[in-house]
Amino acid sequence: MQEQSKNKTTNDLWDVVEWSTIYSTGHPDIDADHEKLFSILNCFTQAVNRGEEMAVIRNVLSDLLDYVDYHFSREETLMERQDYPDYNLHQRMHKRFTQQITLVISQLDIGVDMSAFLLSFLTRWLCDHILGADQKLGAFLKSRFPL
Numbered sequence: 001m002q003e004q005s006k007n008k009t010t011n012d013l014w015d016v017v018e019w020s021t022i023y024s025t026g027h028p029d030i031d032a033d034h035e036k037l038f039s040i041l042n043c044f045t046q047a048v049n050r051g052e053e054m055a056v057i058r059n060v061l062s063d064l065l066d067y068v069d070y071h072f073s074r075e076e077t078l079m080e081r082q083d084y085p086d087y088n089l090h091q092r093m094h095k096r097f098t099q100q101i102t103l104v105i106s107q108l109d110i111g112v113d114m115s116a117f118l119l120s121f122l123t124r125w126l127c128d129h130i131l132g133a134d135q136k137l138g139a140f141l142k143s144r145f146p147l
Contacts, residue, residue, distance in 0.1 A: 017045075019034070023127070025135055025138025036067060040067055057115055058105065068098060084140055089133075097129070
């Protein structure tokens with residue numbers, strides 16, 4: 001995972017996180033969703049780097065949250081249909097993540113600029129989740145449906 005800078009000055013920019021095969025789960029639909037999540041996350045990164053107004057930041061975050069909901073629903077349906085043994089744990093991870101993002105977005109609504117925190121959190125969570133829980137799910141799915 002590319003490390004996000006922790007101490008920003010006006011000349012510093014946050015790095016985008018490029019999709020790479022290291023994030024591949026081996027399931028084409030999940031991987032396509034993850035690639036799209038990286039793309040939206042990078043739109044957020046670029047908006048923060050440009051110093052966009054909070055309304056623009058909120059719109060990008062709304063798009064991200066909408067896509068996260070869509071992706072989590074698809075992934076959870078797949079896990080449920082395949083009797084994935086860690087379904088409940090994985091679903092709780094998704095729920096906690098969504099709750100945390102919603103909380104931070106609500107802070108933006110009251111004027112608190114949490115963009116840097118949110119950017120760091122989103123990047124770390126997404127990469128760690130894909131490299132951990134989603135890789136495990138991918139291995140399970142491959143064992144059920146070898147390509």
